[in-house]
Amino acid sequence: MKKALVMLATAVAVSGAFAQTPAPASAPMSATAPGASAPAAKAGHERNVEDRIAYLHTKLKITSAQESQWNAFADVMRNNGQTMGQLFQQRRADTNLSALDDMKQYATIAQAHADGMKKLVDAFDPLYSSFSPEQKKLADVTFHQGGPEGGHHHGKGGKKAPAPASDATAN
Template identity: 30%
Template sequence: MKRVVLAGLAALFAGGMSIALHAWSQTAPGGPAGGPAAPGAHAQMAHHRGPMPLPSERVEPMLAFAKASLKITAAQESAWNAVADVVRKHAKARDEDVKKMRAKFDAARDAKTPPTPPNGIEMLQQQQQRLTQRAKDLDELLTAAKPLYASLSDDQKKAADRLLHHARGGMGGRGGPHMMGPH
């Protein structure tokens, strides 16, 4: 479980909330060694516990874990809060995306028809919109993160680098098996 939280948290800082949330949604507690759960486990868990929490409902534990892992000092608190506020803002913005997606699937379920998939051009346009928003989010996150990173000790920077490196999937930069790079 700790590995799952670490991967999700690091992804949060490396590529914004959307990557982290995707990673967490693909990994369930109880999978082997904190890894992916058995096939079908997500459907079973979702059936028993209701819908997955909204991004803003999951961000605080991730931020607390990062803050503790980085051992943020009182002198770094202001810079940390700037980063945390950006992450919270992005999570709140993702809530609306999740709500729209849920409404679409609920409507399709109620109508007993599968959701209509976008055509090829619509799919490319949606991807372009997501990437444009992700770029804006990353710019905002970088603006907040640079002062924090500059204030970190060498040991804290190593911890931050490990978190970020792990989230991006090492040298390949693909974010691990469930974070299939940029999308």
């Protein structure tokens, strides 16, 4: 269960935010190093969320006419990232939990993730609707390529999605 939690933490904390997008080369996908201070961890987490927002803004070629929808989407990403960061910080601080309390805490995190994803989808819908056909294709590819581990998202037929290309335009 701890391994599953670490995987969830990494996916949620870094994507902060939205389904299965590859990280830019400059945004590390790892969780905070053990022994890092809480303020340093928070700053690193917030930087990762901001890096993800900047990456997606560029990758999706957001226009000035789309900025208001984009800002609403980005704000949800930030809020989700903050919520998840707080929950994981609390989890790191609670080192002496019973098995039952551990499961309850995990359920709280999973529910917060589900709630955050719902909010994110709701914010993404009007943005996606405003996209040009080219932007929709970019979004479809970007969000379908797989998560931080590079392709763990399965498409139709249970096949792994192709790993992102290694050139700078694909990241």
